[in-house]
Amino acid sequence: MIALVLANLKMMSRNRQAIFWALFFPLLLVVVFGLFEVNGVGAADAVVIDQSESPGSELFLERLGEIEFLNLESGETDPAAAREKIADGDLGYLIIIPEKFDDSASVTLVYSTRNPDRNQLVDGAVRNLVSEIQSSNGPVVPSQLLTADVIQVDQVDYYDNVLLGLLALGIMTNSIISIAVRISTFRNQSILKRLLVTPLPIWKYFAAEITAHVALALVQAAIILAVGVFGFGGHVNGNLLWVFAIVALGSIVFLNIGFILSAWAKTPAAASGMGNAVALPMMFLAGTFFSTAALPWVMPQVVQALPLTPMLTALRDVAVDGVPIWETWPSLAALGAWIVVTAAAATRVFKFG
Amino acid sequence: MESAVQVENLVKRFGSLTAVDGVSFSVERGEVFGILGPNGAGKTTTLEIMETLQKPSEGRVRVLGLDVQASAAEVKARIGVQLQASAYYSYLTLKEILSLLGSFYPKRTAPEALLELVDLSDKAASRVGQLSGGQQQRFAVAASLVNDPELMILDEPTTGLDPQARRNLWGLIREVNQRGVTVVLTSHYMEEAEVLCDRLAIMDHGKILALDTPRNLINQLQASYTVKLTMDKPMTATQLSALNGNIELIQSCEQAEPKGKEAMPENTYLLRLANTPSALKAMLDEIAKTDLGLENLQITPVTLEDVFLELTGSELRD
Numbered sequence: 001m002i003a004l005v006l007a008n009l010k011m012m013s014r015n016r017q018a019i020f021w022a023l024f025f026p027l028l029l030v031v032v033f034g035l036f037e038v039n040g041v042g043a044a045d046a047v048v049i050d051q052s053e054s055p056g057s058e059l060f061l062e063r064l065g066e067i068e069f070l071n072l073e074s075g076e077t078d079p080a081a082a083r084e085k086i087a088d089g090d091l092g093y094l095i096i097i098p099e100k101f102d103d104s105a106s107v108t109l110v111y112s113t114r115n116p117d118r119n120q121l122v123d124g125a126v127r128n129l130v131s132e133i134q135s136s137n138g139p140v141v142p143s144q145l146l147t148a149d150v151i152q153v154d155q156v157d158y159y160d161n162v163l164l165g166l167l168a169l170g171i172m173t174n175s176i177i178s179i180a181v182r183i184s185t186f187r188n189q190s191i192l193k194r195l196l197v198t199p200l201p202i203w204k205y206f207a208a209e210i211t212a213h214v215a216l217a218l219v220q221a222a223i224i225l226a227v228g229v230f231g232f233g234g235h236v237n238g239n240l241l242w243v244f245a246i247v248a249l250g251s252i253v254f255l256n257i258g259f260i261l262s263a264w265a266k267t268p269a270a271a272s273g274m275g276n277a278v279a280l281p282m283m284f285l286a287g288t289f290f291s292t293a294a295l296p297w298v299m300p301q302v303v304q305a306l307p308l309t310p311m312l313t314a315l316r317d318v319a320v321d322g323v324p325i326w327e328t329w330p331s332l333a334a335l336g337a338w339i340v341v342t343a344a345a346a347t348r349v350f351k352f353g
Numbered sequence: 354m355e356s357a358v359q360v361e362n363l364v365k366r367f368g369s370l371t372a373v374d375g376v377s378f379s380v381e382r383g384e385v386f387g388i389l390g391p392n393g394a395g396k397t398t399t400l401e402i403m404e405t406l407q408k409p410s411e412g413r414v415r416v417l418g419l420d421v422q423a424s425a426a427e428v429k430a431r432i433g434v435q436l437q438a439s440a441y442y443s444y445l446t447l448k449e450i451l452s453l454l455g456s457f458y459p460k461r462t463a464p465e466a467l468l469e470l471v472d473l474s475d476k477a478a479s480r481v482g483q484l485s486g487g488q489q490q491r492f493a494v495a496a497s498l499v500n501d502p503e504l505m506i507l508d509e510p511t512t513g514l515d516p517q518a519r520r521n522l523w524g525l526i527r528e529v530n531q532r533g534v535t536v537v538l539t540s541h542y543m544e545e546a547e548v549l550c551d552r553l554a555i556m557d558h559g560k561i562l563a564l565d566t567p568r569n570l571i572n573q574l575q576a577s578y579t580v581k582l583t584m585d586k587p588m589t590a591t592q593l594s595a596l597n598g599n600i601e602l603i604q605s606c607e608q609a610e611p612k613g614k615e616a617m618p619e620n621t622y623l624l625r626l627a628n629t630p631s632a633l634k635a636m637l638d639e640i641a642k643t644d645l646g647l648e649n650l651q652i653t654p655v656t657l658e659d660v661f662l663e664l665t666g667s668e669l670r671d
Contacts, residue, residue: 189440
């Protein structure tokens with residue numbers, strides 16, 4: 001069986017075109033999302049709550065609007081709600097101008113630990129501005145210009161969530177499509193039948209295919225994460241080994257699905273189409289790129305039932321929120337159940353000839 | 354020692370279709386045994402049951418003394434199989450494929466020795482796609498020998514090959530056989546069966562119609578030559594029957610095209626002739642008497658083709 005695993009790996013590595021495209025598609029998305037600067041590293045969105053409404057605060061507001069990298073948002077007037085938004089990453093900064101602003105009371109700047117570089121920039125700019133305005137009334141005490149109210153959060157941004165989504169997406173599409181196409185090619189060429197006349201036990205055949213493909217999935221995961229992290233500043237907060245363990249589990253589910261599809265596909269082209277038909281809707285429904293909380297009707301339940309959902313949840317729990325792998329056990333159990341169900345279905349429907 | 358293959362009352366049904374319909378034969382060790390018949394005769398199904406790929410509906414098949422159902426794994430370990438039109442991994446070299454296949458068996462032959470045997474040593478690092486049709490078939494023979502089998506089963510090994518490549522493969526099969534490997538093969542080429550096989554089963558519509566050495570099958574016909582006669586004018590029934598004696602009319606141009614036969618040109622008659630000089634002379638005398646003018650006369654020795662025609666009433670469907 002080891003010989004077969006090695007042979008499988010050798011064949012995959014020689015099929016350069018297939019490898020390239022398998023890696024290229026998710027990598028392309030990693031780069032595209034990276035280039036879009038989805039985290040708004042340059043521009044900082046801020047809400048200002050003016051409790052003073054004095055000439056000084058108006059001047060302050062006006063000057064604040066002139067700062068290029070600050071996008072002032074209006075609408076939010078409740079400090080508690082704004083703080084929550086900051087904690088969730090939906091808002092960058094909250095600036096509270098106190099009632100006694102003109103009496104050189106200090107401005108409160110609320111921000112999270114998410115983006116230290118930007119924090120420094122905003123902090124400095126706001127501090128300077130306060131100093132400038134209040135110095136016209138007399139001497140200022142630098143330490144009383146600004147009170148920083150820092151909300152501690154893990155270093156997480158949207159890009160990290162997307163990066164893990166892309167990782168799961170890459171593993172899913174590659175596992176489903178590559179195995180379905182490969183097996184249907186082998187069947188069409190009677191290679192499967194040829195193996196069947198050797199004493200190789202069938203389970204060893206499956207095990208070798210799955211082992212080789214899981215190994216490929218791990219390499220793929222490593223490349224996607226490396227490009228995301230080193231190329232575009234993504235973060236993996238959790239234990240990498242656990243991330244890879246979840247990748248392997250998810251990959252097995254999707255390989256089994258690929259085996260099932262290959263049983264129905266009469267040609268490799270049909271197998272590829274079927275693989276896409278299964279993978280693409282799942283990619284959107286399982287919340288790869290955006291939250292699915294707003295989906296109507298029974299869709300949230302459907303989403304929960306998809307195999308990509310527990311894989312994504314587990315990956316984000318471990319890699320983004322940095323929780324230990326055992327705390328995401330419901331997702332792991334769901335993945336395990338999917339493995340059992342799909343393996344049983346695959347062995348039932350699989351045809352050699 | 355037990356026979357290499359023993360097939361008893363084998364029946365295989367696929368739904369309402371009976372592919373193999375009560376077949377019995379045995380193959381002795383050391384023989385080259387051929388199953389000859391048109392497409393759809395049930396040859397491949399019979400082989401696949403011997404190879405443990407399919408279950409018999411009825412009857413029993415023993416290979417190397419083992420029941421193919423009960424001892425499938427051991428049967429597989431001791432036989433070598435070449436499937437009809439099966440391919441091999443495209444991204445491995447010949448040597449790698451042979452090593453990989455060998456790794457599935459308890460007993461194995463070195464890839465180098467196998468490639469040497471089939472004269473493909475210089476292609477060890479090539480891939481199957483880079484080989485010619487004849488080389489691919491030779492490689493398939495090598496692949497079926499990775500486990501040093503006692504019995505080799507080849508399903509239409511030469512189909513689709515040009516005559517030279519076909520002869521080349523015959524030589525290879527002979528060589529393998531001389532090394533002590535029993536060979537069972539199917540073919541729909543009469544010439545191939547005649548040249549290659551020690552014994553031959555003629556199969557059609559799931560049944561074995563005859564089983565003997567090629568020579569005996571031909572001798573069964575009690576005729577040694579076929580005669581194709583073309584006259585200037587049509588012969589009457591009386592004139593034709595006058596030709597009779599040692600001569601048997603197989604087909605005349607007046608017959609409406611029978612199934613499986615080609616239509617013959619005008620005034621053409623196909624006859625079968627016993628192997629005696631007097632028979633030939635008698636026929637020529639009778640032809641002279643008719644005064645119809647002999648346009649063309651072809652006399653050819655009887656081949657398995659004629660045996661097949663006799664047994665099945667139709668020519669081999671290619």
